[in-house]
Amino acid sequence: MMAWTKKDILDIESLRANEIELILETAVGMYEISERPVKKVPALRGKTIVLFFVEPSTRTRISFDIAAKRLSADCVSISASSSSIVKGETLMDTAKNLEAMNPDIIVVRHSSAGAPHFLARNLKACVINAGDGMHAHPTQALLDMLTVKRKFGRIRDVNISIIGDISHSRVARSDIAGFTKMGAVVTVCGPPTMIPVGIETLGALVAPNMDEAVSNADVVMMLRIQKERQKDMLFPSEREYAALYGLTAKRLRLLRPDAVIMHPGPMNRGVEIAPEVADGPQTVILDQVTNGVAVRMALFYLLSGGRHNADMD
Ligand code: CP
Numbered sequence: 630m631m632a633w634t635k636k637d638i639l640d641i642e643s644l645r646a647n648e649i650e651l652i653l654e655t656a657v658g659m660y661e662i663s664e665r666p667v668k669k670v671p672a673l674r675g676k677t678i679v680l681f682f683v684e685p686s687t688r689t690r691i692s693f694d695i696a697a698k699r700l701s702a703d704c705v706s707i708s709a710s711s712s713s714i715v716k717g718e719t720l721m722d723t724a725k726n727l728e729a730m731n732p733d734i735i736v737v738r739h740s741s742a743g744a745p746h747f748l749a750r751n752l753k754a755c756v757i758n759a760g761d762g763m764h765a766h767p768t769q770a771l772l773d774m775l776t777v778k779r780k781f782g783r784i785r786d787v788n789i790s791i792i793g794d795i796s797h798s799r800v801a802r803s804d805i806a807g808f809t810k811m812g813a814v815v816t817v818c819g820p821p822t823m824i825p826v827g828i829e830t831l832g833a834l835v836a837p838n839m840d841e842a843v844s845n846a847d848v849v850m851m852l853r854i855q856k857e858r859q860k861d862m863l864f865p866s867e868r869e870y871a872a873l874y875g876l877t878a879k880r881l882r883l884l885r886p887d888a889v890i891m892h893p894g895p896m897n898r899g900v901e902i903a904p905e906v907a908d909g910p911q912t913v914i915l916d917q918v919t920n921g922v923a924v925r926m927a928l929f930y931l932l933s934g935g936r937h938n939a940d941m942d
Contacts (some may be wrong), residue, residue: 669752686759789848890902
């Protein structure tokens with residue numbers, strides 16, 4: 630197995646295809662731990678991990694926390710509202726104070742694009758980007774790639790259609806980068822006001838309408854409208870959006886029977902996805918969440934220099 634050499638996980642663009650393969654292979658080895666009666670191995674005993682979330686999160690924060698605990702790391706969590714950021718302390722001062730306590734890994738989610746890169750340049754600790762503004766969400770892309778690989782046995786030549794608010798989505802940006810790097814065919818579709826100009830330069834095709842986008846897809850990935858990142862309303866109403874770009878029960882009939890439906894969460898049921906579709910047999914949305922724990926365990930393990938199977942007993 631190749632040795633891991635990177636200090637930080639900041640975006641998908643800076644990972645090589647063989648590094649993504651190594652992360653996914655390592656993640657596969659982590660499933661079994663999560664299914665044991667005692668879900669804990671000593672691999673990261675003595676390591677300290679800080680989860681520093683300046684933006685809300687359910688899935689990402691909890692799965693990083695669970696991943697750290699399953700590997701026996703000591704894990705502490707701080708949020709913006711419970712830290713001295715509310716008293717005016719800068720990001721750099723907060724981070725330097727965290728580093729003074731000598732953590733091994735800092736996981737950061739921040740509303741400003743580039744915040745994790747800034748910390749990585751200035752801290753000795755490894756930094757993992759858990760989502761920065763509209764820029765990147767690399768661990769989401771890795772768990773999405775793992776979900777596709779487990780479902781289809783490969784990523785190469787799988788047709789992935791990503792539907793919705795592409796412009797404001799860090800998940801879309803990281804998924805396009807990751808899936809195209811691993812040889813998948815990525816198509817995007819959404820209101821023209823939510824498709825970035827020049828998206829083709831990232832390697833994505835643009836479908837003219839939703840029906841065309843879903844009918845040839847192996848994977849239909851639905852995205853939430855990122856209202857918190859939009860200055861103006863970019864479509865007339867949620868009702869119109871649901872009719873044109875929602876995955877409804879009627880539109881579900883256009884999908885191939887073996888196609889799967891993904892969503893990074895949180896879902897807005899009745900807007901981008903109908904409740905009966907979200908809960909139907911073709912969705913792998915909760916598999917994505919399970920895979921998120923495995924991917925985050927793999928990243929902690931690799932960044933900590935783990936290579937010995939004995940640590941996993
Ligand atoms: N997918 C995702 O990032 O979800 P959370 O915002 O709940 O972490």
